[in-house]
Amino acid sequence: MSARAPSGEERVVQLVVNGEKRRGIAEPRLLLVDFIRHELGLRGTHVGCEHGVCGACTIRLDGEIVRSCLMFAVQADGATLETVEGLAPGDGLHPIQQAFREKHGLQCGFCTPGFLLTAQTLLEENPDPTEYEIREYLSGNVCRCTGYVGIVDAVHEAARVMRTQA
């Protein structure tokens, strides 16, 4: 995270990340995922393919899920970002995170941040999704470890808990 001034083609990027005002420097070609990981120091968002297929880099930009490997950091100037680090309240776990734990929705953990934010967005749009709706919404996130069984169960469980809390 640098407080230095931009040089050459570099620009200042100012944005709100997980509710906090942040500032970084980026040359135009710096990918948003690299900016998040190395300039902002938030390493929970992962790089899996750099061509928008695997979903490991999924974040929320202005409330929508996006592939941060397919955006340039300079495009996010003035935006509001949410990453996995913003999900948990304090040192507890968000109900979605807790559900993933209870239903064994993660093994190696690499795809997990992308799934959590995608699930969060699904449940905002559709608090009582069917199995098909869950699978369809998550179809852009790849998991190589779980076979998706625990993940789908976790989203069902999170939906149930969040409906009772609402």
Next chain:
Amino acid sequence: MSTGLLDGRRFVGASILRNEDPRFLRGQGRFVDDLELPNMAHCAFVRSPFPHARISSIDLSQAREAPGVLGVFSWADIEPYAQPFVTQLDTRPELRPCTRYLLSKDVVRHVGEAVVAIVARSRYEAEDACDLVHVEYEPMPAVVDAERALEPHAPLLHDDIPDNTYAHIEWEAGDVDGAFASADHVFSKRFHAGRHMAAALETRGIVADWDLSTGEVTCWSTCQYPHLQQVFVGMSLGLSARQLRWVSPDMGGGFGHRSNTYVEDAVVPVLSRLLGRPVKWIEDRIEDLAASTHAKELVVYLDVACRADGRFLAFKTHVIGDGGCYPSHPSTSLIDPMTAATLMPGLYDIPAFRYVVDSVVTNKAPAHAYRGVGWGPGHTAREVLVDEIARALDIDRIELRLRNMISDEPSTNVVGMNYDGGSYRESVRRTLDAVDYDGFLGRQAQARTEGRYLGLGISPFVEPTAWGSKAAGLAGIPIQFFDFASVTMEPDGSVTLTSGTHNHGQGHETTLAQVAADQLGVQVADVKLVSGDTGTSVRGSGTYASRTAVVAGGAIVRAAGDVRSKLFELAAHMMEASVEDLELGEGVIQVKGSPDRSMPVATLAYLAYLGGPSLQPEGFEPGLTSTRFYDPPDTYANGVVAVVVEVDPEIGVVAIEQLVAVEDCGVMLNPMIVDGQVAGAIAQGLGSALLEECVYGEDGQFLSATLMDYLYPTTMDVPPMRIEHIETRSPVTIGGVKGVGEGGTIAAPAAILNAIVDALQPFGATVDRSPLGPSDVLALIPDVAAGR
């Protein structure tokens, strides 16, 4: 050998939630690319665009001047500091030693081979400089088909492998020729299992930090076997274990792909040395697909000699492994063809068996272990043929299998594998209930009258697990494996385990803690596992091949037993009882039958360190620690994968209507984690049957270059699964644990392929290859293939 693991166990067998989850859920895992060191620089590679070519010149001058560049290196620059990999096995003299230069020297042999390494201040600038490297290539003919590589005038890849055959191995037992001569029927099959790969979600990566002032090197990498990596990279770089520390941090998947020593693992440390600063290389997905390792491409010829009643008399098999252009280092490209051949008898009682294995070099990326190894394609070839035999002899496919299947009791087969008993037949019975076999047959017949095509595939499997020296030898790859675990009870009664395994999704921080907690009467939360670091954990052979629960669990049981003995010795002294009168309770050691006479384990721990001669018995060595070793005998899990599909014969689309798995991995440490392993393996098996292939064009170009072409199964492709468990305790392993993890990749492809063929029986379909996309499924129909 019973050890008390089952007696009074409280945690083993329970679905305890994982200790490791919170950091991953919060995005605080520590993966290789998360590592930042002061002054760290970034590496990128220039890779060959040709499948086979001579390098006539390399011009690095422009690249060296590019902005941000710190160094540009070809083999000539690396050579003084590193030995090439020479891959051979002393125990298998049939292998031709094969030399691989860490960066290409003179010849490139596959698309993606690393030719030049560039280090710059950022990966972006390193890639800019890669564009400025000028390599002149003289293309040579490429060979991309293993059988064609064996033909007399095929282009040769290596001067010291004169017929493109890295190894040719023959073996037989029993009167094979006699069995075939006397058989009522001989059935033959050629099956080509397609090339695919692990494609773990985290690509490979390494950070190397060569400290020039001390001569000590620390490397962090995506590696399933850090202690072995330390040995093999150390050999190449002339570093002893004292000088080279290897750390495997959190890792986004392994699957066998990372139980390998890659050229980058030796090159990047040299770059750090030459530049005097840490160097990081993170593989990108394009590199992973083209230039890491692939797996499981085999051509299997299988002949089955059969009596009129369907009883198998003998098998003959010729397995041709497409090993790619270099054997994987150090395990060699025998890993797929040998395992396919040696497990060909599977669950069937075969008195005579012959195999011939050829591991062939071709202009493709090297082949290496990937979950299930050759057991998967070998099983697929055999089970496809078994279904064909059933149809030919008009015997029900289940009946035919049961007619030939070994009993559920322990037995030794024709290859010498000591199956330690299981639920081979029982799991089939369970599966038939779960899919309602008779009901299915009725539904299938009814659906056909409506123009809908349902099919069922049932794939019972046996799976060698707990890969140790014995298992490896029986698989035809004699290598010594060794695993230690240490158990230390600290003065406060908490427990530290170290092991030579590596946790990358299997939940070791939980399962191994469950084992230790039961052995020492403590809570799971009081046990901490340290692994994956040669600097802080005892030596081992790493995690792959479904081994950790047995090898680490077993070593922990032994070491914990030593610690427990000392606790008992101390307790006996302090309570003035005899050791035989004591038992382990919940956090205490107590006199049997007198629970008021007890001492907390935590108190005993404190006294074991600090009690002094006045409280400790005479001759008592203070401290509570032990390191023990375990190299298990061969042991075998078993189970069944069954699939019901509906196939649309106009467009070749396959929908999976039902998927059932029965898994018997002996004593389960944590059923929730077993379920996760079973489901994950099945998903990968499904991918290898329907979606995933590393495709090379006739000209050697690598066509599955991105994830638009290499297709991962998604939530829409993997169905919900019904998973059932049977626990047949192993009589030969510590605690009766067998290990789990690969059943799905071994058995699911056969279930799916057989289901598709079953569905398309009205059209006369047969299958002889995988994977099957819609285009391939339609082509199974002879009329379609003929263009009618």
Next chain:
Amino acid sequence: MKPARFEYVAAESADEAVSVLAEHGHDAALLAGGQSLVPLMNMRMARPGVVIDLNRVRELDTIRLDGVLEVGALVRQARAQRAPEVAEAAPIVVSAIGQIGHPAIRSRGTIGGNVAHADASSELPAVLVALGAEIVARGAGGTRSIPAEAFFVTHFTTALSGELLTHVRIPRAEPGVSAAFVEVARRHGDFALVGAAARVRVGADGTCAEARLVLSGVAGAPFRAARAEEAIVGRRLDDASALADVERLVRDEVSPTSDVHATAAYRKRVAGVLVRRSLEQAAPR
């Protein structure tokens, strides 16, 4: 896989984008959703010297429905998928968008970007040709309207020449006209191996008066199965032998190629099947 360097211009208006485009010609790329362009840039298969970011050009972000449905180029696919105007005017556009990738792709990907990228396997181009849509383009010389059929030339090539695609205009659904879209893909959300879009007008006597039958994935651009269209006019859509003729004619008139995902023979056969199925779906009940 990091992109090569480029100069970045965040356009504030369509006219600004057009003038920067005119200044740099082929060295400039227009960045809308980035879901097609940025992967190519990350792989260094595309190396524009100048990237013109359209994401702040609000005037291209509108959906209007009057005599015709007009969708601005920067409208996100997800928004178009949910928009009541699109559901009312062109329901098969909604179902085609639903086949594009996944939610994260559609939240960022745009209608204009997808259309201008002109991937031969993409759903929207075939649907737009079937519906008789028009593409509005603005260049240094002014604005023009290009019929969809003329817009898609071949693989990744459109009729745009130094121009910015500003809007897509789609005739609205009318009584007696129905449309359907079917595809086969290897996985949900992937580009189709073959897709078929059908738009038919059925007369009072129950026979087909007009048909537009368009295929994706069998040629470099959406392919109108003209002979099949001729064959179905004057016949009923529930006439099995008419549909069999259509299927056969489609098979005969397409010349697809093979790739790693499907053979030419497969695409030929399935093209016929899908056109038949699209007609079955479009048939009045």
